[in-house]
Amino acid sequence: MNVEIIAVGDELLIGQVTDTNSGWIARQLNLMGWELTEVTVVRDRKDEIKKAVLDAFTRVPVVLMTGGLGPTKDDITKKTLCELYGCSLHRDEKVQEMNEERFARKGFTMNELTRDQALVPDACTVIYNPVGTAPVMWFDRDDKVLVSMPGVPSEMQYAVSHEVLPRLRSRFNDHSSVRHATCLVKGYTESGLAIVLADFENELPPYIHLAYLPKPGVIRLRLTATGLDDAEVSSGLEIQFEKLTALLGSHVFCREDVSLAGALGNILRERNLTIATAESCTGGNIAHELTLVPGCSAYYRGSIVSYANDVKTSLLGVSSETIEQNGVVSLPVVEEMVRGVRHALHTDCAIATSGIAGPDGATPGKPVGTVAVAVACGENVVSKMVMAGTQRERNIERFTHSALLQMIDLLTP
Structure with a gap:
């Protein structure tokens, strides 16, 4: 079964918001054996939304639409779909009741704009949204199904997982x-x-x-x-x-589809080892990746973000002479950092980084994108220099990736 996505919103086309919804939906479709063949991103413009829907239905029987269901004037998807399907809006009492209960629980007062979230097209089947105010709208005509969902990722994901995909499989009798x-x-x-x-x-x-x-x-x-x-x-x-x-x-x-941090976590848990990080150029990003993994408290103890040199010396015990003789981005410095954080936080393993994320900070022989990484397990310390690129955000991600992989290499020779 082929499916297309239409993502609605000016914010997507001016770069203010990145469309992560389409990638997430694509992964869910792939898991059930359906193929996403095209993604169209359109502005909050009536004619452009209509054209995108009509064009998509010339190619596929299922269109999933995200965005444009908010309470403000620029969110025009509902009214546009009413024109497209030749119907009017009516107030759905259950949506109204759910939203009133949600606002009462939070101690908020509902204004007229939010109250109008209960207005839905006559031609749609309403799918109720327990995690937001905008209901999901299912249109089914001439063997073509359009599902309009909120653009808020958490709301869209709940709707797709719990309602939309099961209904689509049933609607098209797909038992693959x-x-x-x-x-x-x-x-x-x-x-x-x-x-x-x-x-x-x-x-x-x-x-x-x-x-x-x-x-x-x-x-x-x-x-x-x-x-x-x-x-x-x-x-x-x-x-x-x-x-x-x-x-x-x-x-x-x-042997499973997890992040590098998740893979490292599995190894640490299996071997009953603990870990800490000492981060300079990565600014806590390694710790962030480690703590994204559920259950990481079984092995992760903490981190010291030692961006300044005096923090490296005072909290990690890095020698001032080592920094002066080798430079802060050097193997001797990260080796002292990794030993220092392992002893300070009483862990079996540790990771340390010191580098030049950019766009400035380069020194002779050490251009932007240079990072020193050290990893330790017990008294065994391994360090190496890694080169990345010139873009700061990407370098931090590359440094993090390299450090996690280096730790995995040490534990799985």
């Missing part, structure tokens, strides 16, 4: 099965790994496909199996996944 198995691989380039796996890929059953999702130093391999018999799909996928991981051996450091 789609299963995925993912592993994380290190120690290969993408092309090198493809050569190693060439025979494996050629021998895969026709209903199973292999995808390569590379990042620097890591390749995510995903096997996808599709079919009508769920038992057959699951069994075949498990057999091929075991073949794949056995073929790659120790290069596979995680």
Whole structure:
């Protein structure tokens, strides 16, 4: 089944807000074996919204629309859909009641604009929204389904997961099965790994496909199996996944689809180890990634963000002489940082970073994008210099990625 998305909002086209909704929906569609074929982003303009819907329905039977359902005048999606489907707005009493109860619980007073969130097109089936004020609207005409949802990510995600996708599968009588198995691989380039796996890929059953999702130093391999018999799909996928991981051996450091921080967390939990970070140029971003993982309190103890040199010396015990002799972005400095934070926070493992995120701060021999990373497990300390690019935000992400991967390398030689 092919699906298109229409994302509505001026804020998306002027760069004020990034459309993360479409990517999230695409992943959910993929999990159920449906294909997102196109994403259209339009302004809050009646004629542009109408044209986008009509054009999409010439290509696909299902259109998912996000945005434009707020209470302010610039949110015109409801009225536009009324014109498109030749209907009027009416007040839905249940939506009204739900919104009044929500406002009463929070101690807020509902104004007229918010009260009008209960106005819905006559031609739609209303899907109630327990996590927001704007209901989801389902239009079904001539075997074409349009679902209009709030643009707020949490509200859209709830609607898609709990209502929209189950209703779509039932509406189009889709009983297909789609299963995925993912592993994380290190120690290969993408092309090198493809050569190693060439025979494996050629021998895969026709209903199973292999995808390569590379990042620097890591390749995510995903096997996808599709079919009508769920038992057959699951069994075949498990057999091929075991073949794949056995073929790659120790290069596979995680057998599930998680972030690098999640993979590291699994290793730490399995080995009953604790970790802390000492961060300069990454400014706590490594700690942020670690704490995004549910259950991280089992192994993560804390961090010291030592951006200034005097913080490095006073809290981490880095020698002033080491900084003077080697520069703050150096292997000796991060080695002292990693030892200092491990002892200060009483952990088994630690990560330390010191670098030049940019756009300024370069010194002779150390351009923007240079970072020193040290990792430790017990008294075993490994450090190395890494080069990234010139963009500050991207460098911080690359530094974080490199540090997490270096820690994984130390724990999974």
